[in-house]
Amino acid sequence: MKDLISMWNKTRLIVLVAVTAAVYAALMLPFKLVTIIPGYTELRPGVAIPTVFSILFGPAAPWGAAFGNIVGDYLGGMLGWGSLFGLLGNFFLGYIPYRVAKPLVHRIKPGLWGTVQIILACALASIVCGVIIGWGLDLLGILPFATLGNIIIINNLLFTCILTPIFYRLLVFRSRRWNLHYTQVLGEDAERRSRTFGIGIILLTIGAVGGWVAGNLLSLQIIEGSDLIALLQQASGGGYFIEGASGSLTVSWGLSPAILMIIAGAILI
Amino acid sequence: MMEERQNSSPLHHLHPSTKVLCLLLFLVWAMVFNHPLYHLAITALVVIINLIGGSFRRALSFWKFYLVIACAAVLLWSLFLDEPGPAYNILGRHIATSAILYGIGMGLRLISLILFAVVFSSTTPVEAFTYGLRRLGLPYRVGFSLSLAFRLVPSVYQTAKMVESAQQARGHNPRKGGPLRRIFGFVPLMIPTILYTLRSANNLSLALECKGFGLKRKRTSLARYRIGWGDILTLALFIVGLSASIWLRLKGYGAVIDRL
Numbered sequence: 001m002k003d004l005i006s007m008w009n010k011t012r013l014i015v016l017v018a019v020t021a022a023v024y025a026a027l028m029l030p031f032k033l034v035t036i037i038p039g040y041t042e043l044r045p046g047v048a049i050p051t052v053f054s055i056l057f058g059p060a061a062p063w064g065a066a067f068g069n070i071v072g073d074y075l076g077g078m079l080g081w082g083s084l085f086g087l088l089g090n091f092f093l094g095y096i097p098y099r100v101a102k103p104l105v106h107r108i109k110p111g112l113w114g115t116v117q118i119i120l121a122c123a124l125a126s127i128v129c130g131v132i133i134g135w136g137l138d139l140l141g142i143l144p145f146a147t148l149g150n151i152i153i154i155n156n157l158l159f160t161c162i163l164t165p166i167f168y169r170l171l172v173f174r175s176r177r178w179n180l181h182y183t184q185v186l187g188e189d190a191e192r193r194s195r196t197f198g199i200g201i202i203l204l205t206i207g208a209v210g211g212w213v214a215g216n217l218l219s220l221q222i223i224e225g226s227d228l229i230a231l232l233q234q235a236s237g238g239g240y241f242i243e244g245a246s247g248s249l250t251v252s253w254g255l256s257p258a259i260l261m262i263i264a265g266a267i268l269i
Numbered sequence: 270m271m272e273e274r275q276n277s278s279p280l281h282h283l284h285p286s287t288k289v290l291c292l293l294l295f296l297v298w299a300m301v302f303n304h305p306l307y308h309l310a311i312t313a314l315v316v317i318i319n320l321i322g323g324s325f326r327r328a329l330s331f332w333k334f335y336l337v338i339a340c341a342a343v344l345l346w347s348l349f350l351d352e353p354g355p356a357y358n359i360l361g362r363h364i365a366t367s368a369i370l371y372g373i374g375m376g377l378r379l380i381s382l383i384l385f386a387v388v389f390s391s392t393t394p395v396e397a398f399t400y401g402l403r404r405l406g407l408p409y410r411v412g413f414s415l416s417l418a419f420r421l422v423p424s425v426y427q428t429a430k431m432v433e434s435a436q437q438a439r440g441h442n443p444r445k446g447g448p449l450r451r452i453f454g455f456v457p458l459m460i461p462t463i464l465y466t467l468r469s470a471n472n473l474s475l476a477l478e479c480k481g482f483g484l485k486r487k488r489t490s491l492a493r494y495r496i497g498w499g500d501i502l503t504l505a506l507f508i509v510g511l512s513a514s515i516w517l518r519l520k521g522y523g524a525v526i527d528r529l
Binding site for chain 1: 296299300303345346375378379382386390398408410411413414415417418419420421422424425426429455456459460462463464466467468470471473474477478482483
């Protein structure tokens with residue numbers, strides 16, 4: 001995660017942050033007309049930009065995706081609370097792929113296993129992004145998780161998983177030739193996976209998939225908050241750490257462990 | 270959809286940092302109540318701000334959009350909130366009156382947030398916005414990157430238009446066919462556009478380094494803004510308004526349901 005800060009000392013990566021944001025916002029704006037939930041989400045084929053730029057430009061992509069969301073919302077007149085959680089969700093959308101698909105750094109042609117890795121990394125990033133935005137807006141009481149969270153996840157999964165491998169194949173050669181690939185800017189350190197990658201990826205996957213499932217169950221009121229408390233108490237051997245949270249446990253509280261797992265996993269990968 | 274209006278309303282003369290702070294305060298303010306009547310008052314206030322800022326006509330031009338937002342909010346919250354108390358039975362589904370009222374409140378909340386975004390972006394140029402953020406403590410490089418992103422958006426469109434014309438001359442029309450075909454038809458248009466933008470990024474980073482971008486000395490700005498009485502008064506009004514609203518909510522007013 002250190003490279004997210006150290007990249008601000010590299011002019012080339014700072015420019016790539018702006019390029020990622022501009023291309024993402026430029027692809028977002030025409031589709032503002034294809035609104036799914038007015039004021040909050042629309043059809044977004046442009047979500048493939050943060051994921052493919054993540055694999056190519058590494059730490060520039062999460063900042064670029066976060067800024068791109070702000071620029072798109074600002075120019076589209078939709079700047080609001082949604083933008084705050086959109087910023088966070090899109091940051092993860094740009095962060096996860098390059099951390100997960102690190103072994104691809106030197107490959108011009110990713111091959112079958114490489115393509116599978118890209119698709120899995122994009123799927124994970126898409127779910128994390130949707131869970132965070134869905135959780136945030138439900139927390140603020142703006143839109144139910146079951147509506148917004150699912151729409152974002154499905155939209156992201158559809159476009160990132162299909163378009164990212166295609167875009168990667170078409171862009172990787174030129175970006176390396178122009179010395180824009182993040183490993184060419186940050187050096188050898190950027191190529192190494194962290195020692196805690198294994199634990200991180202497990203936490204991230206459980207947090208993302210668990211959060212998606214739990215968010216739907218709670219939002220659609222298939223399980224009640226009190227059921228979840230009883231379940232957690234049973235699992236913890238009747239521990240007292242959750243006894244304070246009694247009564248109607250909403251999506252916001254119910255998803256907090258998943259969000260914490262996602263953050264912890266993202267730090268560890 | 271949004272663009273800065275060349276106008277000289279009192280809001281245009283406010284310090285950019287004041288406007289950014291007011292935006293942040295308003296984001297909190299809009300979250301305090303969930304009762305439709307209280308939200309109606311907040312929406313009325315934003316309409317007045319739009320009138321002062323000269324952006325009311327622009328804001329009004331999206332009235333169909335607001336109507337869709339209001340209907341969607343009522344529908345979604347009525348379906349997803351299972352609240353106790355008086356309810357209607359619609360198509361075998363229990364729809365609580367409080368959920369409908371909450372939905373109306375949420376619709377008005379969304380409309381007021383969008384109206385505020387309209388007046389903010391209409392009265393604040395991009396340079397002023399990033400200047401305001403920098404004055405509030407955003408690091409220079411981050412502010413630079415954000416303002417560069419704003420500036421690059423039109424050039425991305427320009428490039429895309431050029432590429433599209435070139436491809437149309439060769440017989441490829443990405444605007445043909447159904448919605449899904451159109452989306453995937455844009456792939457051959459997007460790749461050259463992205464590549465052009467990346468090449469310019471490469472040149473831009475070289476130019477920036479030549480001009481001493483990497484230096485870590487304190488920077489000066491060509492644009493200078495001064496904080497005046499108007500800024501102090503505007504901020505004071507927002508702080509008082511927000512504090513009063515929080516006090517009212519804590520006293521139990523302005524809520525249909527006990528949530529944000």
